[in-house]
Amino acid sequence: MKQLVLNTELHKFATCAEFAQEFKLGGGDLIFTIKPLWKTYFEPLRLPVRVIFMEDFGMSEPTDVMVDAIIAVASRMEFKRLIAVGGGSVIDIAKVLAVSSGRKVDELYDNAASLKRSCKFFILPATCGTGSEVTNIAIVNRTRLGTKMGLVSAALFADYAVLIPELLEKLPFSVFAASSIDALVHAVESALSPKATDFTKLLSYKAIETIISNYEQIAAKGKDARLPLLDSFLTASNYAGIAFGTAGCAAVHALSYPLGGKYHVPHGESNYAVFTGVMKNYLELKTDGEIAAMMAFIAGLLGCGTDDVWDELEKLLDVILPKKPLHEYGVTKEDLPQFAAAVMKTQTRLMSNNFTLLDEARVLKIYRELF
Secondary structure, three states: OOOOOOOOEEEEOOOHHHHHHHHOOOOOEEEEEOHHHHHHHHHHHOOOOEEEEHHHOOOOOOEHHHHHHHHHHHOOOOOOEEEEEEOHHHHHHHHHHHHHOOOOHHHHHHOHHHOOOOOEEEEEEOOOOOOHHHOOEEEEEEOOOOEEEEEEOHHHOOOEEEEOHHHHOOOOHHHHHHHHHHHHHHHHHHHHOOOOOHHHHHHHHHHHHHHHHHHHHHHHHOHHHHHHHHHHHHHHHHHHHHHHHHHOOOHHHHHHHHHHHHHOOOHHHHHHHHHHHHHHHHHHHOOOOHHHHHHHHHHHHHOOOHHHHHHHHHHHHHHHOOOOOHHHHOOOOOHHHHHHHHHHHHOHHHHOOOOOOOOHHHHHHHHHHHO
């Protein structure tokens, strides 16, 4: 059984200037990022690099139309190294860009098994949630199919993942909250996956411990308490990314994708919207095994009984990011069976990692409970 996959060299610097100096950024480099990050951290360095800004093509999470437009622009540029600096959307787009060779999104999905990269690839995460700096998955909203889907290929692994806590300092609290909850979901789902190993669980459980302990400090001291904790949040996100890169994510992500695809709910927030609902339904089906170990561990962190774990965790998370029922995002009752059917049809890769089997009726039940 595969124990741990890490095909990316991992680096950490205190500042972007240190990174630029160490890797000698220059004329053969293309940076793909957003304007605030460029203006704050890279423009003052006066680097002779090419730049593409995601905002020039849209501010939503990646769609096939948006990514196709970016590929068309990048294919007219010459570069030897691609450097992605940003959150999950920037990273997902950059992964697709790195293997595109001018081809459009639909063609890349159709040929995922044969994708190759022709440039060196760096990822600098600017949130503490994606973890995808060390994974081989990119998520794109395939508008022509009406759902988000993962593009999976060994060619999507970055050559270098670079952790720079400085990049998180100006992150709005709402973005910080959604992204760090996403990292917590990654850690929980990867630990419960049937593909989890002793190595991945070591990372998953450490990420859970770090994030929950940090949340308790923020809940006690206020939002600014996160600032000295950014390095640890970024590291925990990376732990979770390595873990789910091997063990995979599961139903939480699968059920969140129709919500994000149709109503454009940010990825971390859409995961949070269904997170504890999925966990409670797992428990209705199976109470022993890894979920029992997980609940005992979290109960120890929260100082509560195991029977109260998911409710108490949700109370803590609500301090960080208030949870909404699905109808507040615009979801209708008519959407729910369509969402459930889409999950079973298009998210088989994720649903195969579930802690226990969830059929379409169970998925619909979860959606109705969260509605």
